[in-house]
Amino acid sequence: PFDADRKRMTTVHRLPAEPAAQPAAQPAALPAALRALADAPTPYVAFTKGAVDGLLPLCRAIWLNGATVPLDAQWLARIDAANEQMAQNGMRVLGLALRWQTEAAPLEDDLIFIGLTGMIDPPRPEVKTAVATCKAAGIRPIMITGDHPLTARFIAHDLGITDNQRVKTGQDLSRMTPEALAAAVREVSVYARVTPEHKLRIVEALQAQGQVVAMTGDGVNDSPALRKADIGIAMGITGTDVSKEASEMVLLDDNFATIVSAVEEGRAIYDNIRRFVKFSIAGNVGKVLVMLLAPLAGINVALLPLQLLWLNLLTDGLLGLGLGVEPAEPETMQRPPRAPQESLFSGGLTRHVVWVGLVIGLAALAVGALYRDPADPADNRWQTMIFTALAFMQMGQALASRSTRVALWSLGLLTNPVLLGLVAVTAVLQLLVLYVPFLDRFFEITPLSLGELLLCVALGVGMLLLIELEKAWLRRGEAA
Template sequence: MRWHTREIKDVIDSMGSSAKGLTGNEALRRLSEYGTNTLKEGKKRTRLRMLGDQFKDFMILVLIAAAVVSGIVGDLKDTLVIVIIIILNAVIGFVQEYRAEKAIEALRSMAAPRAFVRRGGEVVAVASAEIVPGDIVLLEAGRVVPADLRIIESANLKIDEAALTGESMPVEKHTAKLHDGGLPLGDRRNMAFKGTVVPYGRGVGIAVATGMETELGAVARMLSEEKEVKTPLQKRMARFGKKIAIAILFICALIFAVGLARGEEPLIMLLTAISLAVAAIPEALPAVITVSLALGAKKLIKNNALIRKLPAVETLGSVTFICTDKTGTLTMNRMSVEEVFTGGDLYILGAGAKDTTGAALGGAEPGRELLTAMALSNDACYGTGGALIGDPTETAIFKAALDNGYDKKTLDQSLPRVAELPFDSDRKMMTTFHKDPSGGYVSYTKGGVEVIIDRSSQALTATGPRPIDRGVLTKESERMAGDGLRVLAVGMRRWPELPQEITSEVVEADLTILGYLGLMDPPRPEAKEAIKLCKRAGIRPVMITGDHPITARAIALRLGIISGNEEPVMTGPHLERLPLEEFEEKVLKISVYARVAPEQKLKIIKALQDKGEFVAMTGDGVNDAPALKRADIGVSMGITGTDVAKEASHMILLDDNFASIVGAVQSGRRIYDNIRKFIRYTMTSNSAEIWTIFLPPFFGLPIPLLPIHILWINLVTDGLPGLALAAEPEEAGIMQRPPRHPKESVFAGGMGLQIIWVGFLMGGLTVLSQALSLARGAHWQTIVFTVLCLSQMGYVLSVRSETKSVFSRDALSGAGGILSNKTLLGAVALTFILQMATIYVPLLQGVFKTEALTIRELVFALATSSIVFIVMEFLKLGKNTNHKKAG
């Protein structure tokens, strides 16, 4: 129902109520009919189902199959390792998802615990859950609105709707009906909505909706119904798992067929093929991904970004759009006097700045009088601990005066307040009277520009009062409003005696205008640079707010989200009228949205996702929660954010700083790079193992590796250095390249081909060492085992960067430098020591069926294995040289 378009009497009659409220019996009957005034929980997954869902990932299914096969062929060690990895990943995923299910509970907790209503003409306190449609509800400062109300009485009533609509200022409420049925929530000035807060004034409203029928209930319903989308990493790993499964089946069939063709026993060849296929699976990949994400999350905490869902760390690297709320995210979430116009001059104060700007403002009589008025005609005051309390506009004006040397506490002693006319929404101004120590009295009036100008006869200038120039004053107020400032005018009048009748008609007339105050919730200083960095990284920032279009455009221009006034700002009502298909044609061109409702934020995100974009959504209010959950990554604010927003998000900015997201994007890109490095390394190593076993029979050579050798290489040679790649620092220029395409294969950029040919090179050199060793009668199997292991050690040092060679000038420092990842160097050194132990420690010789190599054989193994490292590094040098010539 469009209650805001109906007269008060019509609303009361429609609800079957009266000014005295419902009777007790009628309230009980309606409670039975409509249910409690609470937010219902959506369908929740059980803990068992949450745990079971962790085993549905395709890569996990491949590992489960591998564990089963390993158990069948009797390889219990490999089976145990795989099972441990599967269980570890399932537990981590379960814990993360269980915490996310708290979103609805936090939303329900926002309801006011008790409320005051009229029942049978008496004011009684009732539980918020017992309020029913038709109840007459009393509102006072500090109370939470318990239901959706149509305002029927208002005494300077203001309601803070920032959490629901994004409006940064408390909204003045009145009782008059509105004519536009399609007004967004933020413009329904005769309505109060469940879950919002009353900071100022008093009022009475009739409950027109309770529980899930309220606007807050609509948000809760969207939040419970909205499904999370899979992250890019999850999608890529699913595709990767399928490719691995197909490759494994092909390898099994090929080796089995070759063995049969050579006359081998079918059962022996089947077990050999299966064992090799199991060895080809990168068992450590899920663990490496988890470790990479966990390390990234730990690093992000130091940068004030808390990761709630681990895959979100990597997702940031794929983001192409950041849809951000304005209030509290891009702005300071507090009003500030930004500009002052007085005596014909404009002063830029910024967020209450008090340097030379302030001195200039108080340097002439108009500025001094204006600052005095700002301090005295003000109801803000000091609270406990020296904090300012009061209406946000009042506290902003108070602080601007204080920062420029005009303290209300001091001025009250010399110019005490003796009378006042409080602000009300009909007059749109307030007046205070003060006793002047030089004799007589002075009154200061502040309010809307038009009403103050209409009641002024002159303006104060540096040379004294002059007749007002309406053209100049109107032009200046329009300029300030066009810049997104909320403009207030201030006037004064001197009185020889205190008027007998202090009414608006008597005292708020024949004023001398002192000037204008331009207020704004100012942009965060660091947000502009963060947006510039986002654009440089190929990420498009989009502002979505419930504020007025003029304010939204002004902030967007200041921050660089848009570059000129010609760029369109789309409003919520316009967006509502657009069919989805038509909107999708425009969505990539819009960077600023104003007066937007929660369901419209979802429409924007869905349209961008339908266009193939990966969307991050930042926000702090209840209104942001469904969109935070739907977005590819939801980012909430840690300080000003509601519990609902935090629980629905993937990441929380602990300092509410939009700039922190830039560091998070950088970490996301680094993590994905490191996962690709691990895949390149481990798959190349597995490829080398396959070639090493597959090639010898074609040259009349025996199978060179035992099952224990393959297991050792998989667990130690692949595992230790592979895990250490997770600590690799980001490469230079990581934030100067565009985001990865969301559907880009994990093998993109020629990585798949490199895995095959480098694996072939590694395997070929290993088989060559086997042939040469056999010809000389050396310890050939131990040499083959050592060459393959050490080849992988050299390759892992090279795989750290696709472009930077360790032979480059800055090879010892910076990302990709030989010393920049000490964890990897330690892992390589430890692996080398362990490999030597398998050769030279008698106890291990029996386990691994190895023999001690002579110095000459060890040098031969080291020289042969180093060829892979040397080839890769010279290829990078050649590639860089060609790039420089081309440049």
């Protein structure tokens, strides 16, 4: 059977006692082949196919025009030249040989070389684009193959995996010390004629440098490298059960471009988690400040428990759901990966939460103090203003929180219709609470005039614009 170390396989066939009838349409070389089989000295023949460089040392002769001739240095040079020429054109080259077989004789010794066959297995059209996307996203594609080094170099250059001619073979890796291998994996992105043991060494060398390694594989022998990698990815169609069990992911369509799409989706999910955390904590910081600082402004209870519960359900709940389905930003696959040890609150998230929470809390308190009439303790219009201002400021905050750096008008309002719809629903529900008679009594609030309502809406718009100014400041800092 085929073995990754030997890179060849042999099958034994019993020759028929009578030659089979020849088909009407036949290749030109078929009659000579049939005559050779008819004149076989033994009833068995062993056919071997495999890598040319591993097959030639086992051959003693070459099949030429229906007869065998010695495989001398001249023929070896011609075969090597043909092998390299085909490999340089991106072909996967197999050598073919045979041996007239007796039961006691070894299968792969004193072979007769038959010839070369070249196969073109072009990558899928979308792979080249996927490789370019990987590079833009700070992901380094590395090709590890059992093919001829020239074939690997041709395909890697065609796909844009590497722009140099450096290729390391399995023999090179076997001779390397750990220090030499560590230096090689920093620069070389194409490895050819490797064994599963070499794949494992490459993975370990990359991990030793702090790299996060995703490894693809389909065979039983790939299992150690798949298990060692940070993310093992098995082929769903061609992969063995053992390789799938050793992996964290199974690629159902065996398409490299799908891995890139999964990376983009993963980054989008992580970004959405950060958006929700940033939005929710900043809003709650604002509400906590209102409750804590209200006594300093001469207000005993700024918000009733039911009003707080409504705000948390309406803003943190509905609007947070909308941020959770934000599609990936245009720049998602144009930035380097985050460090594994990076905190969720890195990248200025803590600073943003603090200043947005302060603005929300202080603005709500200011508008409450503005409308509070100490001479009329029964008038709770000030409390309604705080309640409504908080709701509208968080609506503006939610719209602006769709991206950390990209302006809202650059993203487009309609690119997240779910959030836009939930903002509209939140606004309608807040207005119902304000102006439906039994609801305003239930929440113990006073209906606002048009001017008072517009002031609360203006605070929401102001919150949106302030966050957009922060984005512009961040973009300017990156450009500088």
